[in-house]
Amino acid sequence: DDPALLEPRPPVVCVLGHVDHGKTTLLDSIRKANVVSGEAGGITQHIGAYQVEHEDHKITFIDTPGHAAFSKMRERGANVTDIAVLVVAADDGFMPQTDEALKFAQKANVPVVVAINKADAKGANLDRVKQQMQDRNIAPEDWGGETQCEAVSALKGEGIDDLLSAILIQSEILELKANPKCPAKGMVVESQIEQGRGPTATVIIQKGTLKVGNALVCGENYCKVRAMVDENGKPVKSAPPATPVRVLGWSGAPPAGVQFHTVKNEKIAKREVEENVQEARRLSQMSKTSEPADLPTD
Numbered sequence: 001d002d003p004a005l006l007e008p009r010p011p012v013v014c015v016l017g018h019v020d021h022g023k024t025t026l027l028d029s030i031r032k033a034n035v036v037s038g039e040a041g042g043i044t045q046h047i048g049a050y051q052v053e054h055e056d057h058k059i060t061f062i063d064t065p066g067h068a069a070f071s072k073m074r075e076r077g078a079n080v081t082d083i084a085v086l087v088v089a090a091d092d093g094f095m096p097q098t099d100e101a102l103k104f105a106q107k108a109n110v111p112v113v114v115a116i117n118k119a120d121a122k123g124a125n126l127d128r129v130k131q132q133m134q135d136r137n138i139a140p141e142d143w144g145g146e147t148q149c150e151a152v153s154a155l156k157g158e159g160i161d162d163l164l165s166a167i168l169i170q171s172e173i174l175e176l177k178a179n180p181k182c183p184a185k186g187m188v189v190e191s192q193i194e195q196g197r198g199p200t201a202t203v204i205i206q207k208g209t210l211k212v213g214n215a216l217v218c219g220e221n222y223c224k225v226r227a228m229v230d231e232n233g234k235p236v237k238s239a240p241p242a243t244p245v246r247v248l249g250w251s252g253a254p255p256a257g258v259q260f261h262t263v264k265n266e267k268i269a270k271r272e273v274e275e276n277v278q279e280a281r282r283l284s285q286m287s288k289t290s291e292p293a294d295l296p297t298d
């Protein structure tokens, strides 16, 4: 893209960490305290992603399950995320999945902000976690390193503001920008078949602006965008870069992690999708027929 067309955009953040270290509690706590346009008493929907506002800046969180079964999506998800919050329980310290998550992020070149969670717990040891960070070459800033790190209690809602500030500091360093004026491109965060709505998908816009009426190609599914709703279930007409939105009007539910792009009309979308289906079929047949050839012959 022409640099002149780029405009600042919010960071897209995912939360990673070992099982039971408090990822879901942290995401809930952040959302409760800061969600954008959350009406008091309003029913918030789980759409797999949400935006909060902090110090007049928006931050987009991807809110999907983080345990091992979802590692595939998490791996794909690193493509759309700018920053990973690595949750480490202060009483447990670094565990195997913490290290695995750190490797994911580093491989994808996504900087981490460490949330030392359960700071309230009996047996919490902040210095031990900081030592473990240093041992992994992600020394905390207050130890002379470069990694943002905050002690929090997701359960009590303590330290959340400081964590959000740390995310914004990291975001500023990245100078995140996108062209909001081109046809939209983005990624599916999650999808489902909803009663009365048909297949729906929560997507994150990576560039451009997604609008009602757009025709989308998303792997083996297409979409003529019939309607879009935000995380509060409120209908929206358009969605700029880094915005999460639930999209209605799909031919089928596209899997999480698949990218979409906008085409001129539904007819072109159907044709491109048909080509993708053919190609997928061809590849799966090729892998089937190539197997016997790999067997030793005499």
Ligand code: GTP
Binding pocket: 017, 018, 019, 020, 021, 022, 023, 024, 025, 026, 065, 066, 067, 117, 118, 119, 120, 121, 152, 153, 154, 155, 156
């Ligand atoms: P998985 O999704 O299963 O990997 O777990 P998770 O990382 O999402 O952890 P979850 O939020 O489900 O929290 C696990 C347990 O830790 C729950 O019993 C929480 O109540 C508890 N917990 C989470 N945050 C805190 C905290 O800040 N302090 C204390 N004391 N407990 C916490």
Ligand code: NA
Binding pocket: 019, 020
């Ligand atoms: Na849990």
Ligand code: MG
Binding pocket: 023, 024, 025, 065, 066
């Ligand atoms: Mg969880």
